[in-house]
Amino acid sequence: xxxxxxxSPQMQAGGPLSRFPLQxxxxxxxxxxxxxxxxxxxxxxPSSMNSMMIFYLLYFLCLCLSVACVICLCVWNxxxxxxxxxxxxxxxxxxxxxxxxxxxxxxxxxxxxxxxxPLTWGYDKLPWKLLHAALxxxxxxxxxxxxxxxxxxxxxxNIPNLxxxxxxxxIAAAALFAIQWVAGFAGFLLPWTPLSMRKLLKPVHVWLGGxxxxxxxxxxxxxxxEKLFFALKGQTxxxxxxxxxxxxxxxxxxxxxxxxxxxxxVLRILSTSEWQRPDSSPEDRTYAVRASLKxxxxxxxQRCNQKCCVFSxxxxxxxxxxx
Amino acid sequence: xxxxxxxSPQMQAGGPLSRFPLQxxxxxxxxxxxxxxxxxxxxxxPSSMNSMMIFYLLYFLCLCLSVACVICLCVWNxxxxxxxxxxxxxxxxxxxxxxxxxxxxxxxxxxxxxxxxPLTWGYDKLPWKLLHAALxxxxxxxxxxxxxxxxxxxxxxNIPNLxxxxxxxxIAAAALFAIQWVAGFAGFLLPWTPLSMRKLLKPVHVWLGGxxxxxxxxxxxxxxxEKLFFALKGQTxxxxxxxxxxxxxxxxxxxxxxxxxxxxxVLRILSTSEWQRPDSSPEDRTYAVRASLKxxxxxxxQRCNQKCCVFSxxxxxxxxxxx
Numbered sequence: 001x002x003x004x005x006x007x008s009p010q011m012q013a014g015g016p017l018s019r020f021p022l023q024x025x026x027x028x029x030x031x032x033x034x035x036x037x038x039x040x041x042x043x044x045x046p047s048s049m050n051s052m053m054i055f056y057l058l059y060f061l062c063l064c065l066s067v068a069c070v071i072c073l074c075v076w077n078x079x080x081x082x083x084x085x086x087x088x089x090x091x092x093x094x095x096x097x098x099x100x101x102x103x104x105x106x107x108x109x110x111x112x113x114x115x116x117x118p119l120t121w122g123y124d125k126l127p128w129k130l131l132h133a134a135l136x137x138x139x140x141x142x143x144x145x146x147x148x149x150x151x152x153x154x155x156x157x158n159i160p161n162l163x164x165x166x167x168x169x170x171i172a173a174a175a176l177f178a179i180q181w182v183a184g185f186a187g188f189l190l191p192w193t194p195l196s197m198r199k200l201l202k203p204v205h206v207w208l209g210g211x212x213x214x215x216x217x218x219x220x221x222x223x224x225x226e227k228l229f230f231a232l233k234g235q236t237x238x239x240x241x242x243x244x245x246x247x248x249x250x251x252x253x254x255x256x257x258x259x260x261x262x263x264x265x266v267l268r269i270l271s272t273s274e275w276q277r278p279d280s281s282p283e284d285r286t287y288a289v290r291a292s293l294k295x296x297x298x299x300x301x302q303r304c305n306q307k308c309c310v311f312s313x314x315x316x317x318x319x320x321x322x323x
Numbered sequence: 324x325x326x327x328x329x330x331s332p333q334m335q336a337g338g339p340l341s342r343f344p345l346q347x348x349x350x351x352x353x354x355x356x357x358x359x360x361x362x363x364x365x366x367x368x369p370s371s372m373n374s375m376m377i378f379y380l381l382y383f384l385c386l387c388l389s390v391a392c393v394i395c396l397c398v399w400n401x402x403x404x405x406x407x408x409x410x411x412x413x414x415x416x417x418x419x420x421x422x423x424x425x426x427x428x429x430x431x432x433x434x435x436x437x438x439x440x441p442l443t444w445g446y447d448k449l450p451w452k453l454l455h456a457a458l459x460x461x462x463x464x465x466x467x468x469x470x471x472x473x474x475x476x477x478x479x480x481n482i483p484n485l486x487x488x489x490x491x492x493x494i495a496a497a498a499l500f501a502i503q504w505v506a507g508f509a510g511f512l513l514p515w516t517p518l519s520m521r522k523l524l525k526p527v528h529v530w531l532g533g534x535x536x537x538x539x540x541x542x543x544x545x546x547x548x549e550k551l552f553f554a555l556k557g558q559t560x561x562x563x564x565x566x567x568x569x570x571x572x573x574x575x576x577x578x579x580x581x582x583x584x585x586x587x588x589v590l591r592i593l594s595t596s597e598w599q600r601p602d603s604s605p606e607d608r609t610y611a612v613r614a615s616l617k618x619x620x621x622x623x624x625q626r627c628n629q630k631c632c633v634f635s636x637x638x639x640x641x642x643x644x645x646x
Contacts, residue, residue, distance in 0.1 A: 160566045165548040165579040172580075207594075211587045214537055218583060222545040225488040226552060243483045256488040257495075260541060264534045271530075271594055 048274075052118055055275050058265050062113065065262040066106045072255040073098045080248040081231070086149075088156030095149035097223060103142030104173060104216040105259055109266040111135035112209055115277045116269050125277070133185060140181050143174050166226055170219035177212050180205065210270055217263040221256050228252045371597075375441055378598050381588050385436065388585040389429045395578040396421045403571040404554070409472075411479030418472035420546060426465030427496060427539040428582055432589040434458035435532055438600045439592050448600070456508060463504050466497050489549055493542035500535050503528065533593055540586040544579050551575045 077084065077094040084098075085091035114120070114132050154161050162171055187193050187201040228249055234241030242249050269275060400407065400417040407421075408414035437443070437455050477484050485494055510516050510524040551572055557564030565572050592598060 163566045163568050163572070165544060165551065165576045168576055168580065169544055169583060207591060210590070210594075214540065214587065214590070215583065217537065218541045218544040221488060221492055221541040222548040225545040225549055228488065229549060229552065243486045245486050249486070253488045253491055257491065260492060260538065264537065267533075267537070268530060271533075273596075 051274050055116065055118065055269070055272075058269055059113065059117065062109065062262060062265050062269070065258050065265070066110060069106050069255060069258050069262060070098075070102055072251055072258060073101055076248065076251050076255065080251075086152075088152055090153070092149050092156075093153040096146050096153070097220075097227065099142045099146030099149065100170065100216075100223070101220055101255075101259065103139045103146060104170075104177065105213070105220055105263065107135055107139035107142065108177070108216065109213060109262060111139060112213065113266055113269045116275045118275075121277050129188060133181075133189060136177075136181055136184070140174075140177055143177065147171075147174060164222075164226065166219055166222040169215055169222065173212055173215035173219055176208065176215070180208050180212060206270070210267055213263055213266060217259060220259050224252050224256045224259075374597050378439065378441065378592070378595075381592055382436065382440065385432065385585060385588050385592070388581050388588070389433060392429050392578060392581050392585060393421075393425055395574055395581060396424055399571065399574050399578065403574075409475075411475055413476070415472050415479075416476040419469050419476070420543075420550065422465045422469030422472065423493065423539075423546070424543050424578075424582065426462045426469060427500065428536070428543055428586065430458055430462035430465065431500070431539065432536060432585060434462060435536065436589055436592045439598045441598075444600055452511060456504075456512060459500075459504055459507070463497075463500055466500065470494075470497060487545075487549065489542055489545040492538055492545065496535055496538035496542055499531060499538070503531050503535060529593070533590055536586055536589060540582060543582050547575050547579045547582075 077098055081094045082091055084094050086095070111132055114128060114135065115125075120128050151161055153159075162168065183201065184205055187198055187205070228242050231237075232239050232242035232246065232249055234243075240246035240248075245253075400421055404417045405414055407417050409418070434455055437451060437458065438448075443451050474484055476482075485491065506524065507528055510521055510528070551565050554560075555562050555565035555569065555572055557566075563569035563571075568576075
């Protein structure tokens with residue numbers, strides 16, 4: 001797939017950020033649509049350097065909050081809720097908050113901001129697309145297993161499923177996430193998806209991505225709140241009441257605060273156009289041009305055997321598409 | 324304040340959207356900063372017309388959802404929770420969800436999208452700034468009264484305040500909202516605030532505005548969920564249990580869904596740069612230039628008596644500031 005890249009004179013000049021020789025061309029043609037329009041990234045400019053430093057500060061915070069969330073989840077469910085099992089008992093339920101928050105919030109948020117890391121901009125986009133899709137798939141799988149845990153527990157205890165507002169919001173988030181993943185895979189990874197479809201899909205994908213995170217945050221907060229009220233009933237179940245804020249309540253509440261702060265930082269990163277990837281790396285174009293070529297071949301009823309070395313075809317086709 | 328406007332030749336030509344004669348000038352100088360950069364609004368362009376139609380569709384949905392939320396809140400608390408009073412009883416608590424959701428979600432969201440309504444773009448910005456501030460103040464007052472209702476109820480029943488995750492998120496939203504309102508008033512309405520400070524404040528104001536709405540949504544969902552679990556305990560308090568989804572539960576859950584959909588639409592409107600107000604209306608400049616003039620006068624230790632008719636001074640000062 002990569003033959004021809006190294007020999008391109010455009011690829012030889014300068015450092016990673018000088019690898020965007022076709023940056024001025026119409027990005028829509030490459031499947032890297034211009035909505036919202038990314039701004040110029042000139043690292044020699046002090047204000048851009050400053051902006052990058054703020055990005056890395058926020059990204060570092062994101063990573064710290066991710067670790068803190070997972071630690072809080074594990075400590076809460078191990079120390080005070082008895083640990084984990086898969087036997088229809090309360091211990092199986094304990095997987096539910098751990099897997100849902102780890103999947104639908106922590107991994108999801110980290111997967112969403114992946115393209116914004118400036119260190120990745122100098123490299124081909126396709127591997128990052130695949131990593132984004134893989135992280136999101138892992139996140140989706142964890143969420144589905146987390147849902148299975150609560151359904152199993154409810155079924156074993158004859159508790160109805162999906163009646164609370166928490167469950168309505170949570171299941172909506174998971175269902176939209178599944179639709180989003182399938183649509184994202186079909187729209188951005190299958191090479192025969194028309195470029196016009198990608199252009200239409202991208203703003204919906206970006207908006208729905210943020211919306212799913214907001215739904216996940218709302219579901220997480222309502223779920224933790226509900227769980228702490230159920231678990232800390234005071235004399236009724238021989239625990240310290242939630243209202244006296246015992247250590248478990250403090251850890252649970254802190255987890256909720258960490259989730260909200262994490263979500264707001266992720267949404268901040270996603271909404272800052274300055275931190276969008278300048279979508280013009282050659283591999284991305286290789287991929288998009290290959291898709292475009294395939295569509296043209298299909299139209300002519302011919303199969304082109306040159307599936308590998310298409311780099312030499314870039315410039316005329318891109319010029320044609322950007323005209 | 325408005326003298327001189329009608330006589331300006333720039334104000335006489337064309338319809339409302341042709342009233343931006345200085346659109347190309349540096350908007351930062353007017354306190355209408357260029358972050359994120361608004362795009363061109365040419366209503367003769369079919370894609371812009373289409374975009375405006377989508378805006379009005381979403382805005383109409385916003386208004387419908389606002390009404391639906393308030394109706395749901397009133398029906399829920401009147402029909403099933405016994406109505407309203409201010410006597411420390413459960414009836415006083417009933418004001419809490421009604422006022423918090425009406426204030427911190429419905430009015431807040433409508434106040435936030437006010438500047439995006441294209442019909443307002445042809446008019447001076449200052450009245451819309453005042454309406455925005457007034458709507459937000461009303462929203463803040465309703466929220467504070469809603470908080471008083473729950474504190475009074477808790478105090479009357481010897482229930483501790485601010486222990487649940489719902490209350491932590493809710494009080495954070497209300498506190499940030501109060502800070503946001505004061506900072507917004509000082510930053511964007513007091514004429515002696517330096518323009519550089521406005522430029523710094525605007526992105527923070529926009530981001531914090533969206534974040535407060537997300538906090539409010541999370542607090543509302545967790546609060547409604549908690550309330551329905553408390554209210555519908557089945558045999559314990561002789562009600563139909565929440566898990567059997569009686570009409571009250573359906574109304575409460577539907578209210579939660581309406582709140583989430585409303586919030587997502589408001590955030591969608593706020594995040595679409597195409598729907599940002601082109602910030603160059605003369606009144607806005609009058610106001611900003613007046614503020615700028617005042618700063619210059621203060622620096623020189625002089626007081627200028629011409630506080631009203633400054634329109635004739637626009638062009639040279641704006642040219643000077645945009646240079």
